[in-house]
Amino acid sequence: MSLKDTLAYTYLKNTNLTLRSIFRREKDIAPSPPFKEYPNAPRVKLEIEDFPETSSLFQILAERRSKRNYRRLEISKEEISLLCFATQGVTAIAGSYLLRTAPSAGALYPIETYLAVNFSSEIAPGLYHLNIREFSLERLAEGYFGEILKEIALGQSFLSTASVVFIWSAVLRRTMSKYGERGLRYIFLDCGHICQNLLLASTALGLKACPVGAFFDEDLNDLLHLDGEEETVIYLATVGK
């Protein structure tokens, strides 16, 4: 099969920006709210007293490596707070936009962040959703989900020994209502920025992290009660010790 016969090539080709396509009217895709929140969920307020002293950015860049050998050790709330700040922390307000640590096409922020806390000294094991406006974790389910996540990630055992697993989903409408089909490219780019921030922050804090792209999409959507259409999982990363 030549590359030209793939769906991927067709997608890339058909979503190239050209002088002509700029003026083509995109399909009407209604937008969706910029924030997802679970009003009735119990909350864990995240807190950062001070940013810790760390190595220089360039030292951290030189040190970052995907690391998968974890020892089921507990992660503190402070560490989880710093990691959440690195991924999606609000750093400025511009009108109705909450600008974050990671850039986002059109400041539309299509990525939602979920955490599976496996081992923590201060946060009960369970599935959580990161509330951006409150900087809090909303608890969706209690319990240890490490073994289930390992199965969903094609048996990769480090998902069960990580202290915490970050799970990112995309709310497609947020970006596609503005950018149409091309918006899907931006959604994945957005998520890459977020994940890299997590990897660098983990390195800075002396934690071990690894991105994970291999997982059964539908099973993970089911675990988080996502419909896979309006919102669908796209990427994971483990953090452990």
Ligand SMILES: Cc1cc2nc3c(=O)[nH]c(=O)nc-3n(C[C@H](O)[C@H](O)[C@H](O)COP(=O)(O)O)c2cc1C
């Ligand atoms: C999009 C993406 C998906 C990945 N998926 C997995 C994965 O499912 N399992 C895994 O062990 N590593 C995964 N990795 C990590 C790569 O194997 C790793 O980045 C690569 O071997 C280079 O090593 P380094 O990250 O230590 O520089 C993924 C990396 C990326 C960027």
